[in-house]
Amino acid sequence: MAAVKNNRAIIAVNRFGLGATGTELSVAQHDPEQWLLQQLVSPVFDKTLGDTQSAFRVIADLKAYKRRNRQREVKSRDATKKYVDPFRDGLFSDSLDLSITTDTPFSIRLFDFFSNHFSVSGSNQVLAVVAPILEREAIAPNLFGQFADLLIAVEQHPAMLMYLNNEKSVGPNSYLGKRSRGLNENLAREILELHTLGRNGGYSLADIRQLAMAISGWSFVGEKEVEDSGFKFRSRGHEPGTRKILGKVYSENGQAQGEAVLRDLARHEKTAQSISYKLAQHLIADQPPQQLVAAMTKTWTKTEGNIKAVVTTLIKHPQSWQSQAQKFKTPREFVVSACRAVNHSKVTDQSILKIALRGLSSMGQKPFAAGSPAGYSQLNRDWMGSDALMKRIDWVNLLGRRSRQDPKSVVNRIFDTQLSPLTVRSLAGAESRAQGLTLLLLSPEFQRR
Amino acid sequence: MADKDNKKIDRRNLLKAAAGSFIAWHTPAVFSATTKLFADIVNAPRPKLVWVILRGAMDSLHAVLPLSDPDLMLHRKRLVASVKEDTFDLGGGFALHPAFKELNHLYKQKQLTTVVAVESGAKTRSHFYAQDILESGLPKMDSDSGWLNRAVEAYQGQSLAIAHTLPLGLRGTQLSKTWYPDSLQPARDDLYERLEVLYKDDDILSERLAEGLKNRQLLAAMKKLKNKYSFPSLAASCATMLADRDGPDCAMLELTGWDTHQNQIGRLDRKFKELDQGIAMLRENLAEQWDNTVVVVTTEFGRTVAENGTRGTDHGTASAMFIAGGAVAGGRVQGRWPGLSAADLYQGRDLMPTSDTRQWIRAILSQHWKLNAAQLDYVFPTIKTIDAQLIRPLSKSMTAL
Numbered sequence: 001m002a003a004v005k006n007n008r009a010i011i012a013v014n015r016f017g018l019g020a021t022g023t024e025l026s027v028a029q030h031d032p033e034q035w036l037l038q039q040l041v042s043p044v045f046d047k048t049l050g051d052t053q054s055a056f057r058v059i060a061d062l063k064a065y066k067r068r069n070r071q072r073e074v075k076s077r078d079a080t081k082k083y084v085d086p087f088r089d090g091l092f093s094d095s096l097d098l099s100i101t102t103d104t105p106f107s108i109r110l111f112d113f114f115s116n117h118f119s120v121s122g123s124n125q126v127l128a129v130v131a132p133i134l135e136r137e138a139i140a141p142n143l144f145g146q147f148a149d150l151l152i153a154v155e156q157h158p159a160m161l162m163y164l165n166n167e168k169s170v171g172p173n174s175y176l177g178k179r180s181r182g183l184n185e186n187l188a189r190e191i192l193e194l195h196t197l198g199r200n201g202g203y204s205l206a207d208i209r210q211l212a213m214a215i216s217g218w219s220f221v222g223e224k225e226v227e228d229s230g231f232k233f234r235s236r237g238h239e240p241g242t243r244k245i246l247g248k249v250y251s252e253n254g255q256a257q258g259e260a261v262l263r264d265l266a267r268h269e270k271t272a273q274s275i276s277y278k279l280a281q282h283l284i285a286d287q288p289p290q291q292l293v294a295a296m297t298k299t300w301t302k303t304e305g306n307i308k309a310v311v312t313t314l315i316k317h318p319q320s321w322q323s324q325a326q327k328f329k330t331p332r333e334f335v336v337s338a339c340r341a342v343n344h345s346k347v348t349d350q351s352i353l354k355i356a357l358r359g360l361s362s363m364g365q366k367p368f369a370a371g372s373p374a375g376y377s378q379l380n381r382d383w384m385g386s387d388a389l390m391k392r393i394d395w396v397n398l399l400g401r402r403s404r405q406d407p408k409s410v411v412n413r414i415f416d417t418q419l420s421p422l423t424v425r426s427l428a429g430a431e432s433r434a435q436g437l438t439l440l441l442l443s444p445e446f447q448r449r
Numbered sequence: 450m451a452d453k454d455n456k457k458i459d460r461r462n463l464l465k466a467a468a469g470s471f472i473a474w475h476t477p478a479v480f481s482a483t484t485k486l487f488a489d490i491v492n493a494p495r496p497k498l499v500w501v502i503l504r505g506a507m508d509s510l511h512a513v514l515p516l517s518d519p520d521l522m523l524h525r526k527r528l529v530a531s532v533k534e535d536t537f538d539l540g541g542g543f544a545l546h547p548a549f550k551e552l553n554h555l556y557k558q559k560q561l562t563t564v565v566a567v568e569s570g571a572k573t574r575s576h577f578y579a580q581d582i583l584e585s586g587l588p589k590m591d592s593d594s595g596w597l598n599r600a601v602e603a604y605q606g607q608s609l610a611i612a613h614t615l616p617l618g619l620r621g622t623q624l625s626k627t628w629y630p631d632s633l634q635p636a637r638d639d640l641y642e643r644l645e646v647l648y649k650d651d652d653i654l655s656e657r658l659a660e661g662l663k664n665r666q667l668l669a670a671m672k673k674l675k676n677k678y679s680f681p682s683l684a685a686s687c688a689t690m691l692a693d694r695d696g697p698d699c700a701m702l703e704l705t706g707w708d709t710h711q712n713q714i715g716r717l718d719r720k721f722k723e724l725d726q727g728i729a730m731l732r733e734n735l736a737e738q739w740d741n742t743v744v745v746v747t748t749e750f751g752r753t754v755a756e757n758g759t760r761g762t763d764h765g766t767a768s769a770m771f772i773a774g775g776a777v778a779g780g781r782v783q784g785r786w787p788g789l790s791a792a793d794l795y796q797g798r799d800l801m802p803t804s805d806t807r808q809w810i811r812a813i814l815s816q817h818w819k820l821n822a823a824q825l826d827y828v829f830p831t832i833k834t835i836d837a838q839l840i841r842p843l844s845k846s847m848t849a850l
Contacts, residue, residue, distance in 0.1 A: 123706075165710045165711060165759065168711070168758070168759050169758075169759075170758065177758075180758065181758035181759060182757050182758020182759070183757075183758065184710055184757065184758070184759060184763065185763060185764070186708075186710055186763075189574070189575065189764075193575055193577070193578075194577075199575070199577070199578060205574070205796075358632070358633065361632060362631070362632040362633050363613070364613025364614060364629070371705050372504075372576075372577070372705075374577050377614065381615065381620065382614040382615065383614060384653065384657065385610075385613075385614055385615050385626075385627035385657070386626060386627065386656075386657040386658070386660035386661035386664060387613070387626070387627045387628050387629055387661060387664065388613060388614060388627065388657075389654065389657040389658060389661055390631075390635075390658075390661035390662075390664075390665065391613075391629075391631065391632075391633065393636055393640070393641070393644065393658075393661075394631070394633040394634065394635055394636055395633055397634075397636035397637075397640060398633060398634070420650070422646075422647065422649065422650055423647065426643065426646060426647045429643075430643070431639075435640070435643070438636075438640065439640075439643060439644070439647060442644060442647070443647060444647075444648065444650075444651040444654055447654070
């Protein structure tokens, strides 16, 4: 390969991509910016591996199995192993496989960002199966369109409705509310605090309650009717009447009332600011450059939240290309980039996928297990503890021993000549190829992007 | 932004000036060398502090039940009825949930104080904001400085977080360790030696590596427990590290899963048992160090006084805290009870806070670690110490130094 003259290509593949694989660096170097911008197309997932219907079919099977075995007192854990784990692990492996082999790594980075922005955790047997569906069904198809469409698709997805307890929330004056059940504010609160306006978004407790009423009745069918198990608006649980949120009045309009609120939230100035900031912080630096965030916010406002336009502004902004790497890779970024470094075929070895998943668990970033609707942290300090580093070392040691790659050619593929003399010397002094590769993947350069 | 940063620096400088002579402790090399020296000179136990944060907002009214409050049954008849007969009486009209066997035992030994109607300082029903305020101990959100970090800095001690990543409560200028059970085979020693060379010019990575290696050595001698990720096991490991002669002076443990919007009776029974067993593991594994230990258990806010429509409770305001340990002057329910009548509730729905969690922690830092007024102001700049004797006046922790 010819020497890479363009430092921006190295930034493009490592900072914005998922770490170079194959001939990516030489492809990117012709026009790094264009190489990134042409990637802004939604990833496509194999539906046969899992969608809402198949997820609820697993739940139906699980429940039937439990009923059949009621007398034998089967352990809940055995049922999980039989039904939940294979389905869930299949989805985890599939998305990791896509990340490792993709030739649009930038789109996957953005996909992972929004999947974490709308974090759902598999905190029980049902959610363990349903949570991983959210990103495939609601996020991927809407990734580069209007944020409003993405937002509505996410908030109406069974995974989110279940995770934040909206499926049983009914308005106090609705038909169902007058009988027994009541309003649950959880989803409404997180929509405002985490999904749109942000922590200091200027909303009140009254706004939260009003939004909860606007989306009361947003529910899903579930495993009782597998073929029709997705989103269902239950008008008998919807709070009747007009709502007033952030000073604006929304007249009664059934399911569309809540959707109208979400559309306004999606283009709100605070939403523009908070998600632009978060995106820049994720990609560029923990304290992202102010001008960059301002430019992104402006594009957001102008396009009423067109994600592709906002991302394009980020890529075209000079402050996104500072040569110093500011971000320490999160475990997922680290694991994926390491696997991309050692894997240069289009097919990922099953054993590599297993190792990748073990790595994510041991480093504390298991898929769909953030345990908080805020998702996993994207800040350096949260991934740089001493124990975290030790776990990173042990994992790379495991991976490095399985690879026959020549560290020198891996270096060429990822950094070309842009490694410190100390790292070059350390690699040259390694006792074996495996150790050389291990040292490369643990080098200060590879740990940052 | 720039304005905010300046303020931050000003506050820091101010606090550092107030804190005086312990600034030199910031350099990690000096830090560890001096600690070792210190441990050699004072071959005596040092007072230990364990902070357990319950994330998700514990329903305090189901943990410490105000059974003599005439309005309790009006709000949550079904929840109370499910446990009422089996509760442990604490006196003064309060009772502990039946799952708290260890806590009840400690209460009888006068090694447990429960404080009712406490807030975390943030009158908000947002988990994340309230947790941030509780962890930072500052009036405004500050995501890079936790109160325990400032406290251990003032105390000139070492701290440990049982977590994959450092929680806010222990973030800050003082270097804190994190630890979580290993799930992979450790690499060969030769690799670590090569990495020490490779990280020579990288301050952060070389510092983290040195720390990681030191911590591993410490843990190698520890007795192994089954189900190493459960809260009781994490508490046991934590206690083992704390009890070590060169072990840290304080530790932070997290227990999640308290956000009981639905079907909370069974869930809380399990959570309370987990917490209770965790406290028992701390006592067992701290062994003789238990006499010098204070365990503080706090949550970000309480839950609605009334049961909601899905057999759970929603986000509220005041909650309860536990102060346990051999160094504690316990056997009492502390805090003023605000009452549960409609007029007494905060915004007509929540338990009204009558004190701030951080006021009690400040009193503990004063009595247990002997931090002076300037140091306490450094830890909690806007909080006044509560007037209560929380630590045994003649405990070993008071006389060891």
